[in-house]
Amino acid sequence: MSKFKNKKKGELPAISTASLPDIVFMLLFFFMVATVMRDNTLLIKNSLPNANQVEKLKKDRTTFIYIGEPADRFNGKYGTEARVQINDKFSSLEGIGLAVQEYVTGLNEEFKDKFVVALKVDKEANAGLVSDVKQELRKANALKIMYVTGEGEVEE
Amino acid sequence: MAKRAAPEVNAGSMADIAFLLLIFFLVTTTIEKDKGILRSLPPIEPPNDDEVVIKEKNLFIVLLNRNDQLLVEDDPMEIKDLRQAAIEFLDNGGDGSCNYCQGKRDEASSDNPDKAIISMQHDRETSYGKYISVQNELVAAYNFLRNREAKRLYGKFYPGEDDVYNAMLAQKEKNQFKKDEELNGRIEEIKKMYPLKLSEAEPKKN
Numbered sequence: 001m002s003k004f005k006n007k008k009k010g011e012l013p014a015i016s017t018a019s020l021p022d023i024v025f026m027l028l029f030f031f032m033v034a035t036v037m038r039d040n041t042l043l044i045k046n047s048l049p050n051a052n053q054v055e056k057l058k059k060d061r062t063t064f065i066y067i068g069e070p071a072d073r074f075n076g077k078y079g080t081e082a083r084v085q086i087n088d089k090f091s092s093l094e095g096i097g098l099a100v101q102e103y104v105t106g107l108n109e110e111f112k113d114k115f116v117v118a119l120k121v122d123k124e125a126n127a128g129l130v131s132d133v134k135q136e137l138r139k140a141n142a143l144k145i146m147y148v149t150g151e152g153e154v155e156e
Numbered sequence: 157m158a159k160r161a162a163p164e165v166n167a168g169s170m171a172d173i174a175f176l177l178l179i180f181f182l183v184t185t186t187i188e189k190d191k192g193i194l195r196s197l198p199p200i201e202p203p204n205d206d207e208v209v210i211k212e213k214n215l216f217i218v219l220l221n222r223n224d225q226l227l228v229e230d231d232p233m234e235i236k237d238l239r240q241a242a243i244e245f246l247d248n249g250g251d252g253s254c255n256y257c258q259g260k261r262d263e264a265s266s267d268n269p270d271k272a273i274i275s276m277q278h279d280r281e282t283s284y285g286k287y288i289s290v291q292n293e294l295v296a297a298y299n300f301l302r303n304r305e306a307k308r309l310y311g312k313f314y315p316g317e318d319d320v321y322n323a324m325l326a327q328k329e330k331n332q333f334k335k336d337e338e339l340n341g342r343i344e345e346i347k348k349m350y351p352l353k354l355s356e357a358e359p360k361k362n
Contacts, residue, residue: 017171024174028181035185049285051292053299054191056329067284118192127220127287128280131358138200147288148192154235154289 043085044068049123050152057118057146061111063103064148065096067129068122082125084133093132097140104142118146123155193291198355214266216245216274220290222281235289242297246272246350256305256349269301273353294354301350310342321346 045068066085070078084091086099100117107115117137121130137145218238219227226233228241246269249257254268266272274294278287299321306321317323324343331339 018167021167021170021174024171024178028174028178031178031181031185034187035181036188037184038186048189049288051193051288053193053292053295055194055325057190057192059190116194120189121284123283123285123288125284126280127278127282127284130284130287131278131280131356134197135358138197141199143197143199144194145197146192146194147291148189149288149292150189151191154292155285 040064040066040085041088042066042071043074043088043090044070044083044122045124046120046122047124048120048148048150050154051147051149052151052153054149054151055146057148058116061107061115062118062146063100063115064118064120065099065133066120067125067133069124082122082129084129093136096133096136100137100140100142114144115142116144116146117142118148120148193288193295195291195354210273211267211271213250213264214271214273216242216266216272218274218276218290218294220276220278220282220286222279224283224286226290235293238290238293239296239300242274242294243300245274246297247301248272256308258304269350273355275355275357277357295352298350298352298354302346305349306342306346309346 044066046066064086067082068085069080069082070090078090084093084096086096091099104112104115119130119133134145137143217229221227226235226238228238233241244259245266247257247259248265249259249261249268250263250265251267252261254270257269259265276290276294278290303319303321306324307318310324311317311320314320314323324339324346328336328339328343
């Protein structure tokens with residue numbers, strides 16, 4: 001009998017997992033604070049270029065336009081040429097003015113004359129398409145734009 | 157009857173619940189990129205017959221071709237040299253009316269920062285990443301000069317601060333609910349010293 005008892009004594013005590021919830025909650029709170037809910041499902045590839053002369057974006061008066069090559073799952077349907085996405089769906093160039101107007105109509109009165117259109121453009125996209133979009137924005141009288149970028153050194 | 161102690165609630169599954177929530181947040185949220193380069197587009201103007209004549213020397217032409225190669229004032233250039241070249245052009249002060257400029261006062265370059273215009277042209281097939289790099293460098297040139305003047309004029313209000321212009325902008329941002337006329341006036345003053353004249357021609361079609 002004493003043989004078994006000895007064995008029991010040499011065993012390591014189980015590691016306490018009582019603090020595991022605390023650790024996980026800590027992570028949870030970090031993610032809750034540092035992230036925001038996705039509000040648009042991206043249909044396109046969207047890796048942004050880097051820049052270091054950046055200003056902060058004011059979310060309360062900004063609408064987004066995404067530009068980039070359609071995501072892999074849409075390649076069969078939409079090809080690989082870069083496209084414009086506004087609010088969950090692809091848009092034509094002509095649709096931009098309308099979308100901007102729609103956004104401005106729903107905007108708070110105090111921001112109506114200083115709203116910003118943020119362009120989230122994939123770095124592989126052609127600059128020509130971006131200028132087409134800018135031309136449409138000029139026609140829609142949306143003259144403040146922001147090129148959304150990551151923060152970091154520019155690519156050479 | 158003797159009072160019985162309430163049985164302890166088992167907290168062993170707390171971790172599971174927390175994990176569940178954690179994974180939910182990981183999946184449904186993103187870390188948003190919320191910074192960028194702010195630019196203003198020129199309004200569309202009715203076609204005008206009398207064209208504004210801009211002297212050749214007051215124009216700093218930056219071309220970016222379809223292979224992402226850079227041509228600045230008819231010379232090929234690397235992106236890393238662009239900022240310095242733009243600073244030298246803006247800060248030249250050729251006609252002597254700019255008393256705060258520290259440039260070479262070269263007759264063949266820009267008259268003063270108010271007249272100096274940077275014109276950027278790109279091809280339709282230029283990549284957007286490169287385009288942003290060039291924009292970034294040109295904005296950086298303006299920011300460098302504005303910061304230099306901000307430091308000279310108002311550096312005493314921001315001791316130990318290296319980037320005075322940005323400090324002023326940050327302060328303005330912080331005071332957005334109570335107007336600080338003095339600060340706004342100072343920022344306007346600096347912006348007027350080096351007005352951002354960065355024109356973008358429409359891309360060449362080919």
